[in-house]
Amino acid sequence: MxxxxxxxxxxxxxxxxxxxxxxxxxxxxxxxxxxxxxxxxxxxxxxxxxxxxxxxxxxxxxxxxxxxxxxxxxxxxxxxxxxxxxxxxxxxxxxxxxxxxVQDEIVTSNLDIEDDRLNVVLFVGVNGVGKTTTIAKVAHEYINKGKNVLMVAGDTFRAGAIEQLETWAHRVGSDFFSKPAKSDPSSVMFDALNYAKDNNIDLVLCDTAGRLQNKKNLMNELEKIHRVIGREVSNAPHETLLVIDATTGQNGLSQAKIFNEVTTLSGIVLTKLDGTAKGGIALAIKEELGIPIKYVGLGEGLDDLEHFDLEEYMYGLFSGLF
Amino acid sequence: MAFENLSDRLQMAMRRVTGKGRLNEKDIDEMMREVRLSLLEADVHFRVVKQFTKGVKEKAKGEKILKGLNPGQQVVKIVRDELEKIMGEKAVPLNVKDQGLSIIMLVGLQGAGKTTTVGKLAKFLQDKQNKNPMLVALDVYRPAAIDQLKTIGQELDMPVFEKGTDVNPVQTAKEALGFAKDHNHDVLIIDTAGRLQIDEKMMQELIDIEAAVNPDEILLTIDAMTGQDAVTTAKGFHDQLPISGAILTKLDGDTRGGAALSLRQVTQVPIKLMGLGEKLDQLEIFHPERMASRILGMGDVLTLVDKVTENIDETDMMSMMEKMMSGNFNYNDYIKQLKMIKRMGSLGGILKLIPGVGKALKNQDIDEKQLVYVEAMISSMTKEERKQPRLIEKSSSRRRRIAKGSGRKVSDVNRLIQTMQQQSKMMKQMKNMDPSKINPNNPLGSMPKQKAKKGKGKGKGRFRF
Missing domain, CATH: 1.20.120.140 (SRP54, nucleotide-binding domain)
Structure with a gap:
């Protein structure tokens, strides 16, 4: 006690x-x-x-x-x-x-990113959760740590998605790779990873189009993206992060389950926690599927992405109790 | 989740009371717990749930169990009726004037789907109400939001009014209003930046835009997957702006969409439209009464029936029915049938609308390509073969030829033949059916049940209409 x-x-x-x-x-x-x-x-x-x-x-x-x-x-x-x-x-x-x-586990929210290796992080999620913005924030973090970061515009479907990521790339000073809209996203990844190999990149952050998890074709597309990345860089992607909006309800579980089947998730990014939603679904996901939360988004600024700390989060939840 | 829908839950809870003539207090309490959990799992706000179950309990007390229903079903019916009452009786149309300029403004949280919906709404008004819309891009905050709307405008061949990111959105809105009037547009659809309802500065911006253009409709755009916070969001926007309606987006997902109920209960604003896909024509009128079933996880038979009737030519349909009944069903008819299915859109989407199938299909791949394969196989048949299915049944060399011609395996052809045989058999059964059991106003009414059974099978082309 x-x-x-x-x-x-x-x-x-x-x-x-x-x-x-x-x-x-x-x-x-x-x-x-x-x-x-x-x-x-x-x-x-x-x-x-x-x-x-x-x-x-x-x-x-x-x-x-x-x-x-x-x-x-x-x-x-x-x-x-x-x-x-x-x-x-x-x-x-x-x-x-x-x-x-919390149990007894040692919770680490650090990404599996190593020196002297081409690191690849894949961002997945349903539409409108904040994948692109999250990528910008992660890029910002690692650029500050002195890494050469490449942002890859893998969302070739949604209007304006490529431009959105490109704008962020300029703002944070990251390298940027894209192909024309409607290109096959797997081919974008393929070319981007070759570009990364030739250009001394440390960390590749791959954006993907938002997709609802019950869309079979889109999930197949994602599986292919995942496979292509793994073929081009061994053991990649080193992290596959599911981005979830804190306002999401019970459907978050379905999202985590199905995305996990297709791409084997290594963590969750819980965005928009600066609103009124509590994002408790992330706890349910951790409890049911054992996928840890790695980041939380707490605002629109580039610095408003925090490594998740379960204890702090719980404190935030329960602080009113005493 | 252990139970897919309320019906299952209640059936389980009520097994022991089946056969009772009247529900007692204890039975009802037990069922109300199931109702409560079911609604919570669907993301209905807990306070709304509380109020709701209280109402249902009153209703259910002492209610006679209707003939033909078991107590579980009876309660489901009460719950459904009550849900429908809250959701509103029928679809509420958009407030768009017949003459003069109508102004519609979309507001909501980040990532709700406002920009895409602006495009869809423009197309909707153009297609269904013959309007000449102009789009206005006021999201100067999110990178490339204006580009996004411009791309959508190009796709729709509609003008997008924008002043870049350096001009105050209120100013842009005013100018857009003048421009639209000068250029004979009759609808102005305004895209605003996503914002939190607790962000005072950003909310003030909306209030100023509202004051500047005086919209006919302010539509709150809300993600159907939203959880308990839907109430806070809806209330926040509603308290600060005269919200006139809502658009529920991303309903093509597998969410039960309980947020809709919370939204409705807390703000009383009608949900007018729903987004059902990423393509610009995937916006539909929201039918509140149908949402009740979805929240309860019970499929949406009505939408299915609508889809079927909307997309199928009635004469085609009737001749097909006759053909089926006559027992002379052949591959030519089969391919016609497939084309009808195709016209109705994604097979997976349709199947999900059928009660029971949604669950059954969860672990099944619905391969849209199957339709293409079947088409290819039938195309590889000779005219004679198409007319007389028996020719293929009897000859293995014909089957091999068809397989080769269509690039499929002989086993695929065999499966097609089997399907065909089953079809014929079903037809004969149907022929012998009591016609009084078929609803004359809606010959499709009896269809879903059969389909539900079929949906589990392998051959996806077996559905009949």
């Missing part, structure tokens, strides 16, 4: 977590901070209270299955440990949440 409090006792950590908290505080009606009110105003720990708690978690899009299981587990623990006070109950919730998501 008291895991959560200990975790955030250090000042440095609290400071770091501040950004998440600000990002997530913007909501008008605090979502998880409702927990506090609900728990403290309830005289007893009864079924009604459990129902309220369940709803609060669901509000954060945490995945209905996960939440129902979690609350059932809470119920059992409360009766086992004879927990009666609101204070103890709050502690229990947070401890159990951490057990569920």
């Amino acid at each position: 008291g895991f959560f409090k200990n975790l955030f006792s250090s000042k440095a950590k609290k400071e770091k977590a501040r950004k998440y908290k600000i990002g997530m505080d913007k909501t008008r009606e605090g979502v998880l901070s409702n927990l506090k009110d609900v728990i403290e105003s309830s005289q007893t720990i009864d079924d009604e209270l459990f129902d309220d708690i369940e709803e609060i978690f669901i509000m954060a899009d945490m995945g209905v299955d996960t939440v129902v299981k979690f609350v059932d587990h809470l119920k059992a623990t409360v009766s086992d440990q004879k927990i009666q006070t609101a204070e103890d109950f709050k502690e229990l919730i947070i401890d159990e949440m951490f057990k569920l998501y």
Whole structure:
């Protein structure tokens, strides 16, 4: 018990977590901070209270299955440990949440990017989640780290997508590769990787067209892109990141599942967390599929992409509780 | 997820009470829990769910179980009826004037699909209402957003009004208004930058644009995959702007789209249109009553029936029916049938609309190419063979020739023959069917069930109309 409090006792950590908290505080009606009110105003720990708690978690899009299981587990623990006070109950919730998501694993959100190697990162996702913007932000990060970065315009379908990435490339000072609109995206990747080999590139960031995961043909196209990359550079792509919009609901699970089948995801980028959405679906994805969250987008600026820190995120979620 | 739809859930929960004449309080409570979870899984906002289940519970109490329904089905019916009530009775048309200039403005979060939808809406109004739209690009923030709209404008051969990224969007909007009037456009469709509803500065910009051009419609564009936050978003925009309707985008995905219900309940604005694909003609009128089934995961029979009737020539249809009934169904008819299916659009899309099939197909590839293959095989038959399917059935050398000619395997030809035989058999059964069971107003009404069964099979060309 008291895991959560200990975790955030250090000042440095609290400071770091501040950004998440600000990002997530913007909501008008605090979502998880409702927990506090609900728990403290309830005289007893009864079924009604459990129902309220369940709803609060669901509000954060945490995945209905996960939440129902979690609350059932809470119920059992409360009766086992004879927990009666609101204070103890709050502690229990947070401890159990951490057990569920943090466990004992060492969470690293660093990308698998090495020196002296051509690194390839593939970005995939449904339409409108922020893939292109995310690529710009990642490019910015690695350019600052002194890498030669190449941005590849793999979205040859959507109007203006190539221009959008090109504009970003100019802004962040990245190299840029594109072919005319409507080109076969696999051929774009093929040529881009050869260009990268000839031009001393360290890191290739591949954009792809947004596609809904139930579109068989588009998923086949993605599989081919993935295959071509693997053929041109051994063990590539070194990272395949699924970009998910924080406002996404239960469909996020379906997205993660199907994209994972086609391209074997190495991580999730959770974008637009600066809005009012809590992005809890990313937790459901981690819980159900074991795919870690690597980045979170917290604003439109180039620096507003943070390496994901589960503890900080949880802090952001639960900070209203104490 | 364990259960695909509410119907399954309730059937499971209600197994033990089947046969009861009336639902008691406990049964209802148990079912309401299932209803609640089902709606939450569909991303309906939890507060909306709460309110909703309360209403349904009242309704369900003491309700007699209708003849022919089991208690689970009965509750599904109540739930569905209530959902339909919230979603609105029928489609609400766009507020576009017959004469003079109508102004439509699209607003919403980043990535909701505004720019694409502006293009679709322009095409929609041009095709269906004979309008002469002009597009206005006001997204000066997202890189290349203006280029995107210009490309769409080129594709549609419609003018796009833009002043680059250095001019204030409010100013551009005003100029666009004058330009449209001078150039005899009757619809002005304004694309705005995506923004968070909590971004005060950006929201003020929308308020200023609104004041400058006084739109007839302000449409909130919202991603159908949105989760619980749909309510916050909708409320945020609605509180600050006179939103007159909504467009639900990306409904061609596999989301259940519960956000639609939340949106409707919280803002009361009608959802007017829905986006069903990336192509510019994939925007359709939103039918609220059909959304209820989708949220419940129960398919969308009505849209299917519409699609079928919209795309198939009635006389063609009737002669096909006659042909089928006569039992003289041959490959010429078969190919005609395939072409009808093709005209209705993506096979996968159609099949998904059929209750039960959506689930069954989840793990199946729907290979659109199958249609092409079948066509190729039939094209490789002689005229005689097409008229008389038996010729091929009897001769293996004919089958080999057809396989070679179409670039398929003999086993493919065999499969086609099998399909053909099954078709004929079904036809004969249909012929012997009690005609009173077929709804005279809608001969297609009886179709989905058969199709649902067929959808699981291998041969995709077997559907009959």
